[in-house]
Amino acid sequence: MTAEANAGVPRLEVRGVTKRFPGVLANDHVNFAVDPGEVHALLGENGAGKSTLVKMIYGVLHPDEGRLLWNGEAMDITDPHAARALGIGMVFQHFSLFEAMTVLENIALGMDEPGDMASLSRRVVEVSQAYGLPLDPDRNVYTLSVGERQRIEIVRCLLQNPKLLIMDEPTSVLTPQEVERLFETLRKLSAEGVSILYISHKLDEIKALCDRATILRGGRVVGECDPSVETAKSMAQMMIGEELKSVTRRSAGTHGEARLAVEGLTMPSEEIHGIDLKNVSFSVKAGEVFGIAGVAGNGQNELLLGLSGERLAHHDTIVRIDGEPVGRRDAGARRRLGICVVPEERNGHGAVPGMSLVENGVLSGHHRMDLLSNVFIRFGAAARFASEIVEAFDVRTPGIAASAGSLSGGNLQKFIVGREILQKPKVLIVSQPTWGVDAGAAATIHQALADLAAEGVAVVVVSQDLDELLAISDRLAVINVGVLSSAMVTKEASVEEIGLLMGGVHGLEPAPERAPEEAANVA
Amino acid sequence: MSLSTSFKIEPRREIPRSLLYATPLLAVVLTVVAGFFIFLFMGYDPFLSLYHFFVSPLLTFYGLSELMVKAAPLIMIGVGLAIGFRANVWNIGAEGQLTLGAITGGVVALAFWNQEGIWILPLMCIAGILGGMAYAAIPAFLKTHLNVNEILTSLMLTYVATLFLSTLVYGPLKDPMGFNFPQSRMFGDSALLPILLEGTRMHLGTVLALLIAVAGWVLMTFTIVGFQIRVLGQAPAAARFAGFSRTKLIWLCLMISGGLAGLAGTFEVSGPIGQLIPVITPGYGFTAIIVAFLGRLHPLGIILSGLLMALSYIGGENAQVEVGLPQAVTGVFQGLLLFFLLASDFLVRYRIRRRAAVPQAVGAAQPAE
């Protein structure tokens, strides 16, 4: 085998790789190397260029400059087939799965020579058992949990005996317990000589798992380190490049009656493969930041729609603002009463990509900011509103006439958050407030949310980032398969407890050898 | 593959206005060039054919007035359709709504065929609008209540409408003194649109069509209703997020486009035709789809594209008389124009750039076995 023949030669070496997208330099002369059997971390914030880099290694994208060396030889990885032929496997952050097809079909599609389906099915069961990744080949993907879906991707790679396994943010969709099991699998693979390129922005995971870390910032390599000797803080500083700011909160906090009260919200999903909400109840008082934790795809989107009024409840009294029943009122009516919302998806939901910032201000602000005179839009006032947002939230844009779609993700997020906050809401509901924004902007947004709460607004934050919720919320609850747990005071909550709730007691299929131990934990 | 390695195609982050409005002209030029070769291929003198198709109809006063007569329904329907298309409401059954408007307007005219009164014409117009609206209400209801695709339903209804008109003029509305020809009585004078210019067929409707386009522009550009329609089309989730009712907007779009098509139908029978006959339109309802796209779904652009498409009708007739071209050439031209327009859209949405450097690594090696 070539790997033995070239002892001491890295399995993969990236030399001077550069990739440009319109308006963005995603990778700027990136260099690093991964040795056989090494677990190598690519560490960086959202938008640092990690995903672009690994997509080039897997042949999905092509570098504008630079080269890739495989076992010391220059390679032209034209497409994923070529990558797989070399022995490169990849587990995507946003899975490359086909929902309406079976597990087996999904696996066969990801292989170049799957052989006949019956024997492939047997091999899937074998491999999935050998690595503690139980899978039923005949299930349709849409019936599976996110963790199970990830197993499909991993098994698909393992069936092709990879020499390098790329994992792009694999834990962002897993519960803490599922993460632990994934790590066991990865350690086992590493011991077998498989190189692993592990992409993450989570420092403790990298410390726990990786032998070496390459740190990316703004598309450039800014450092390399041994995570076992670094502290989380020192790595964070390399990753972020500035001192971390912490949120300052006036703790006086909550008072009075519930501003937002939800009682028994049950709502079937309108998505084909969506999650139904089951009897969700919670309430948020003035001055309180209420966190909703959970693994992605457990009903967060549905809950957001139910709160914003984009979908209606069965009875008016199920949702109340300051005691007033609004369950049967639409988004416009609820907004008039004081609910402002920042949806998870910016382009196409929170903003219209093809429209200017002025028009995007009108989108949700037309009533509360008084931007209409009869049916006519007051464009002067609308322009002033847009300028105000741009200024107050440091939105980097050529001007307010620029289209929302031309802004970077982080700047658009700042614009949308700013647009909702400046409308002086009574209740603010924010989903993934800091996704894709840099650390500085994240701190600004967290501070703005804290200030808003201090002014007596009830704030609901839905986030997959548990650390974020632990930092900014007063109370939090966990959503799992459409069921919301009872709320707990954040300061008194343990991560383990939250993790178990995120997994749902029945949602996690324990690995065979650990079953008794986990059952004990649950009990 | 050499193209993709030496050039790079990137989506534009900002759509340049200049290109957005210049590409329809490019499409027209390309269509004329294609026309040149089609005529050549078919054995006609291409210069003479193009001249009689595109130029000579514009050289007489009567020709120009006919241009307005044919452009009027195209503009009216095109404006209505464009409003719907902006909202992603694909009403392609304007031909049927036009036919229904012609029928309802015509029935009013025939009901009062031997009476005089200035109220007859307005009553016909109202009946025409309501007829078109009622017909568009069927796809609207099916789409908003059952989520049935409006493209198929509105189109199927077009065939039904044409057959319905035919049923009427062969049956109950047939002129009793008409020697059994399939046509209604001639409308009374009060049911005919006033002619604006003596010696031409230019009727009041031509001016109204222009006013309707301006009204459409105001609606789409300056009002919250137009804004809601645009948001619904570009980002339905954002429309719902903002509390804009999808159901109401779909109804509104179909009522506007159906009503305008119905009014255009009434204008046709009370203007150039003057009675109900089995065929009252040379496909205005379909051509208006092209008019809407060519005008960039912008009501003022639609005035220009409506005139151009009207020219394709008159030019087709003219070239048939002058050089013996088959009339079907008109349809070919219209289709080609839309093709070229859609193709040129690529230039609007994407930028083609030469690659900065040779990207791939030298000496690709074989995978290790």
Next chain:
Amino acid sequence: MAPDAAVLVILTVVGAATPLLFAALGELVVEKSGVLNLGVEGMMILGAVSAFAVAVSTGSGALGVVAGMLAGMAMAFIFGVLTLTLAANQVATGLALTIFGLGLSSLMGASFIGIPVEPLAKLSIPGISQIPIIGPLFFGHDALVYLSFAAVVAIAWFLKKSRAGMILRAVGESDISAHSIGYNVIAVRYRAVLFGGAMAGLGGAFLSLSYTPLWNEGMTAGRGWIALALVVFSSWRPWRLLVGAYLFGGVTILQLYTQGAGGLGIPAQVMSMLPYLATILVLAVIAAGPWKGRLDAPACLGKPFRPST
């Protein structure tokens, strides 16, 4: 009704159903790959006129059929360039294809109106085809009818069992996923679109060479659109498509026969509305019914895709 008359009715139903079946099968494959081609009517009528022109000029029905398929493919290729390579709006492009096809077909067909053509040869097996009822019912059709049945079986097998069919479904289900694991989404879709064009052209060829057999302007009379509706009706399943096509063939023939039988006092035009009204009714019933079949609609249907590289 006498047995012979009943056989005759069934034979005409087969004639009316076959062009719908061809066109709809092609569109089903196209839609399974995630592309919505609304230009079926345009491809079909160009197929009809091309087949007719070639059959008349060469005297060969087979050549005519081939010409019809090629004409449909040529139209589909235009659609592919616009929507797949240039990422144009599929709805608008499909409409353009129909307008263009109707115009071009009447241009090409102007000199063929009223000219007779030798209909496609019926299968004739001495002895067997003469058996009463069974003979004409099962052994008296032209080759295209049998081909249409074979196509149902072949397409059902292709989609469900073959690897290429699995890739086609994957592309229609998630273009982004398919691209990221290394499939050439655009190439797969081009093949599907061209196949759809060939099938629509075949449907057109059957119309002008077997069903009527004559050329007339606009002779497809909305059959391309009905084929589109049939695909929805079938929930993207070839076998249900077969049922749907014959159901519609039946409605068409019912209308012709009631007209012939004095029309029960109903004007002929009203009876002619039946297929169109039935289409609307079927679409509404499918949408309202409990078997919505939404799961079967390809998730990427109608969405443009351009790979980034």
